Amino acid sequence: MMRPVWYDDAVPRFARLIADHVGKQALLENVILRDASGVLTFVVLDQEIPQGVLGSIAEAAKALAPYVDRIPVATPEQLFDEGLRHPGIGLIEWAEDRDFAGFVRILERRIVGSDWLREPARPIADVPPVIVFASHKGGVGRSTALCVAAAQMAEEGRNILVLDLDLEAPGLGSMLLPDDRLPRFGALDFYVENGLREINDLFLEEMTASSPLTTGRGLIHVIPAIGRTSDERPQNVIGKLSRAYLEDPCPDQPPRSFLDQTRELIQAVSRRARYDAIFVDARAGLNESTAAAVLGLGAHTLLFGIHTPQTFRGYRYLLGFLGRYRGLVGTVDVGEWRHRLRFVHAKAPANPLAWERFQDDAYDLLSETLYDLVDESASGQAPLFNFERHSDDGPHKAWHVLNDMNYFEFDPLVRPEQLKQEVFERTFIDLIQGIEQLIKQGAVQ
Numbered sequence: 001m002m003r004p005v006w007y008d009d010a011v012p013r014f015a016r017l018i019a020d021h022v023g024k025q026a027l028l029e030n031v032i033l034r035d036a037s038g039v040l041t042f043v044v045l046d047q048e049i050p051q052g053v054l055g056s057i058a059e060a061a062k063a064l065a066p067y068v069d070r071i072p073v074a075t076p077e078q079l080f081d082e083g084l085r086h087p088g089i090g091l092i093e094w095a096e097d098r099d100f101a102g103f104v105r106i107l108e109r110r111i112v113g114s115d116w117l118r119e120p121a122r123p124i125a126d127v128p129p130v131i132v133f134a135s136h137k138g139g140v141g142r143s144t145a146l147c148v149a150a151a152q153m154a155e156e157g158r159n160i161l162v163l164d165l166d167l168e169a170p171g172l173g174s175m176l177l178p179d180d181r182l183p184r185f186g187a188l189d190f191y192v193e194n195g196l197r198e199i200n201d202l203f204l205e206e207m208t209a210s211s212p213l214t215t216g217r218g219l220i221h222v223i224p225a226i227g228r229t230s231d232e233r234p235q236n237v238i239g240k241l242s243r244a245y246l247e248d249p250c251p252d253q254p255p256r257s258f259l260d261q262t263r264e265l266i267q268a269v270s271r272r273a274r275y276d277a278i279f280v281d282a283r284a285g286l287n288e289s290t291a292a293a294v295l296g297l298g299a300h301t302l303l304f305g306i307h308t309p310q311t312f313r314g315y316r317y318l319l320g321f322l323g324r325y326r327g328l329v330g331t332v333d334v335g336e337w338r339h340r341l342r343f344v345h346a347k348a349p350a351n352p353l354a355w356e357r358f359q360d361d362a363y364d365l366l367s368e369t370l371y372d373l374v375d376e377s378a379s380g381q382a383p384l385f386n387f388e389r390h391s392d393d394g395p396h397k398a399w400h401v402l403n404d405m406n407y408f409e410f411d412p413l414v415r416p417e418q419l420k421q422e423v424f425e426r427t428f429i430d431l432i433q434g435i436e437q438l439i440k441q442g443a444v445q
Helices: 009-024 051-064 140-153 170-174 187-193 201-204 226-230 234-244 258-272 288-295 311-325 334-339 354-371 421-444
Strands: 033-034 040-044 069-073 089-096 100-108 130-135 160-164 220-223 247-250 254-255 276-280 302-305 343-350 399-402
Touching: 009 033, 009 040, 009 051, 009 069, 009 089, 009 100, 051 069, 051 311, 051 354, 100 302, 130 140, 130 421, 140 160, 140 170, 140 220, 140 343, 140 421, 160 170, 160 258, 170 399, 187 226, 187 234, 187 258, 201 258, 247 399, 254 258, 258 288, 258 399, 288 311, 302 311, 311 354, 334 343, 343 354, 354 399
Parallel strands: 033 100, 040 069, 130 276, 130 302, 160 220, 160 276, 302 343, 343 399
Antiparallel strands: 033 040, 089 100, 247 254
């Protein structure tokens, strides 16, 4: 009995079918198109396939239904899409199951989640270092760490912009701004209004507020996820959320995705004031806004997690996906974007052996997903990105934030001492020193 075809094994089984008929090299010289429903087509770019072979492929492909339809092989002309001839289209990926192992070139088509298909971006031009605070799950102290780090940077005389992209579970605004300082608009309003009108300096001014919780020489400017207008009309928030992730139509240009709009927002606010760094609080999990923060900003991305199996299983989904991009050459510096990742061991015990165990698990995960233990570049041109297990340079060398009862209920508006250096230094010192180095590196580049 023929085994059924499911989403996860459709590509390797289809790749084997194609390789059996026209050779493995054809899988890199042409492209497998996966449409919005997941159906696969082998798109032939510059290769002649005899009619008899095409007939054999079509017959064999019947066993791969519903993930291969009645026309398994087509040209761009037959699909009415000359864009498929764009040089370097698709991503080179490793496909494997029990009957096949090899590189294939795949082009994804999606209705939603298209920002996940964008290559990791370079840092935004003329913008200070962007540092993204990310986590697979909530409740790991990610936003607390951001607030503490911002307070310390301001204490040292730096100006920090804090942007809350956790639109569906906002928190930074209420942490850093009292009610009477909440700006009229929030980031949510920017994404809703941006597609309907020109966002001018007045709007940007009315979505930015200064936190009163710093006593240093620097400032913390905050763009909360939710502004005063939404706070006063909470019944409108869910309606705004349903529109925030929509692409903005542009005359004579491709539509602007959530990622594009986020880059525009950061560029616009950076022109209005001098910042030494921009801290971005990303949505937990694999939300569409997470793609913009992790892939789209050219940012240093801090991956927070406590030491549990759930943490590393969750990050395996994210890093396994990002591993699709590790073989890119040409338009992306292969090593550069991976160097901007760093694990953070959150709520860590004050025990170096526990830190080492977290680091070992991070190393094993990155070895499976992002590190090049052998030269896996299909072109042979990409440099190896690899580290020893006890190296201090790799993303697996986690910074740790200690478990501290003083921060179980973080509310600096009520307890401003939580942002005092003498209170937080022991708990957050490793993270803060790491962030200081990132900012210094950005200042000299």
